[in-house]
Amino acid sequence: MAQTPRELAPNTSARHYFGAHLRRMREERGWSQAQLGQRLHVSADLIAKVEKAMRWPTGEFAAACDATLDTGGTLSKLTPLIDIERCQERTAATATAQAVRAAIAQQRSGNPPTVSRPAASSRASVRSGTVQAGDMASTLPGVELTAPPPAWPVDRLLTLPQGKALPATTLTLTDTSSLPASHAAVQPGRVGRFHAAASGLRDLAVVEIPTDEGPAVAVATSPAFGMVSPAYRLDAFTLGILWALCGMDDALLAxxxxxxxxxxxxxxxxxxxxxxxxxxxxxxxxxxxxxxxxxxxxxxxxxxxxxxxxxxxxxxxxxxxxxxxxxxxxxxxxxxxxxxxxxxxxxxxxxxxxxxxxxxxxxxxxxxxxxxxxxxxxxxxxxxxxxxxxxxxxxxxxxxxxxxxxxxxxxxxxxxxxxxxxxxxxxxxxxxxxxxxxxxxxxxxxxxxxxPHSNQRLQGLAEYLDLNWTWLRRRCTELSTVGIEGMIRPRSRLLSTDGINAACRYLARLT
CATH class of the missing domain: 3.30.870.10 (Endonuclease Chain A)
Incomplete structure (x- = not known):
């Protein structure tokens, strides 16, 4: 009788996140652990242990999985974070051993050890998920706004789903709302304990903003004085743009x-x-x-x-x-x-x-x-x-x-x-x-x-596509004022945001 696969906990750590993604992509291919192992020239036991986060995946292993599963480099982009986590684990183990030795020495000398307590996080609202994220999946199935594994020095993960040709991609989000003014010009990827570019993941600033429907999150590439434009709030409009642009960008750069x-x-x-x-x-x-x-x-x-x-x-x-x-x-x-x-x-x-x-x-x-x-x-x-x-x-x-x-x-x-x-x-x-x-x-x-007229044709198309014309015009007006580049910009030389900006400006001007 076949055993039920062990339930994974991707938010536990970067290693768990890697294992969960590996299992999902393997199962999407319809392959068993043994079948994937044959293609990679490794044992099924190794595949199982990596998926369960019982073994550390190496960069070579991730690259081989990417090539075999045709992921567009998704797994390789996670390895720098795993390396950081592995280093942190080793450092923590060393620190723990030193603390134990120090405590024993203090006890022997008759002085009780002191305990320091970490300060509460200033980013609790973003990490706790109090923002309205539940509706995102209804606008784009598969999109997820989740808390990161504990070892990751970011505040949220925005996972964008795979399309017919678009690869799945993950954005790291760093809350900048509590940063002092001296950090206003700091790129979000440099706010944490590592540079996002080194990991291959795109890092954006994120803040929680109030809306008529309740709290929402907005993202940006380079916030001015810690502020993110409300035009960049995550909804069907901006999620579609992020999904298409980031997926294309990752695939073409790879x-x-x-x-x-x-x-x-x-x-x-x-x-x-x-x-x-x-x-x-x-x-x-x-x-x-x-x-x-x-x-x-x-x-x-x-x-x-x-x-x-x-x-x-x-x-x-x-x-x-x-x-x-x-x-x-x-x-x-x-x-x-x-x-x-x-x-x-x-x-x-x-x-x-x-x-x-x-x-x-x-x-x-x-x-x-x-x-x-x-x-x-x-x-x-x-x-x-x-x-x-x-x-x-x-x-x-x-x-x-x-x-x-x-x-x-x-x-x-x-x-x-x-x-x-x-x-x-x-x-x-x-x-x-x-x-x-x-x-x-x-x-x-x-x-x-x-x-006969452009605004009539576009309004007729919006009605056919079941899109709210007033909402569309309002969102285009907001985004045409600030431009898309403040929210996201392509890195590939083969992409441009000119088309999106022109479309938003045009719809905003229609009468």
Whole structure:
């Protein structure tokens, strides 16, 4: 009879946290401890002991687990904290032995030992979880705001869940509300007993703020005089942004060198009239990096094919979920591509047209934070004078991304939910032009966003996505005043927050 797995306590220590994450990722693969051990060339007993926090995981072990389980480096990022904890444990053991020897010596000399009591924590409100965190999981399932293990010199852990391509990531949060003014300019990662950058984890400042609904938490990269803007409070709006940006950032940074090597090798396909490249050519990259490669190639392919276009094209985009659509907000090459095509093919009286198909099933299965990302992506496009049309007809759900120049060609370019990295082709047959013209016209004709003005289209989309328009506008107004960079900024050269800031400014200005 199989034994029930021992219940783990991830908040006990960094070592326990590592073990719990290792077990979860192993079980997500459907592997036993023995099966993982075979792949790592270690015993099942070692896997079991690491998961139960009975053995210290080494950096080499963490790296091997990351590679085998394709975690995007999640476990390796925990090893510096484990090393700190291990050092603290050794130091504590030495200190305890010295204290015992001193106590024995004092007893022998007739002097009773003195006992010092630690002062109460000045950060009790943040550590205790009195802030409203229960609603976070309803806006983005899997998000957790928890107390850290005792050995961690931070106040909270914000865990952001894994997506279809986004890796799970953990942010450490340090309370700066009680810091003296002399520490106002200190980066949050330097407040504790270690530098967050050394651990590979991103550290943010966190404070508790009052709201109409009760206490909430707000985060920031560099608080001014210990203050964090209320605009950065954690809710569906900011959690979606943190989830997309931090996940992309971690994944792309992990593969930065490999991506730099892959890009020139894959660009030779741009010389071909069409291509469909399988994922095997980039098997060493994580899913998000593969997604970036496909997106980058498709943008370049379309731009090259449109060089001789004389009529205004119609764009059909395949994104249906916030995770996919957030690439328009964050991938630097997509932001540049949108700006370039908008500048070339739009006029104040004749905006370009971009069509989405977002069936009701996609809306119903998307959490609130993802739906916010969808709306922001559309708002960014509208800010560039691109009219966004959204069809709910599921008949169009499998249509590949394409660009139609009605009198010249249809450019197929798709990487979203594709079997390979991408599929691109260019067709100029009259039958192909008519077929895709019918699709483009049909998608626009029955669009739930059918309206002559941008604010009407976006308000119609918000209603379809079940988003509160007043709340959206208010949050965009708040964030457009301070900018996203005060809350979070990308480290990867391949990402930018320009799209998010532009979307917030645009929605804030709408009347």
């Amino acid at each position: 593969d930065d060198a490999a991506l730099a090597e892959s890009i020139p090798k894959l660009r030779r396909y741009a010389e071909l009239p069409g291509s469909a490249v399988g994922r095997a050519v980039a098997a060493d990259l994580n899913p998000l990096s593969q997604m970036w490669l496909g997106s980058d190639f498709c943008a370049r392919y379309i731009s090259h094919r449109l060089e001789t276009a004389t009529d205004q094209p119609i764009f059909w985009t395949r994104e249906q979920y916030g995770e996919e659509a957030s690439t328009w907000l964050l991938f630097r090459h997509k932001i540049d591509y949108l700006r370039a095509t908008s500048g070339r093919f739009t006029t104040p009286t004749a905006p370009a047209n971009r069509v989405f198909c977002i069936p009701e099933t996609a809306v119903q299965t998307s959490p609130l934070a993802e739906r916010v990302l969808l709306l922001l992506s559309a708002a960014f496009m509208e800010s560039l004078h691109i009219a966004v049309h959204v069809s709910a007809d599921p008949a169009y759900a499998t249509v590949e991304g394409f660009v139609l120049s009605p009198q010249a060609q249809v450019i197929l370019a798709n990487w979203v939910r594709a079997d390979g990295l991408w599929h691109v082709d260019a067709l100029d047959r009259r039958t192909a032009l008519r077929r895709y013209d019918d699709v483009a016209r049909g998608g626009q004709a029955d669009a739930i966003t059918a309206a």
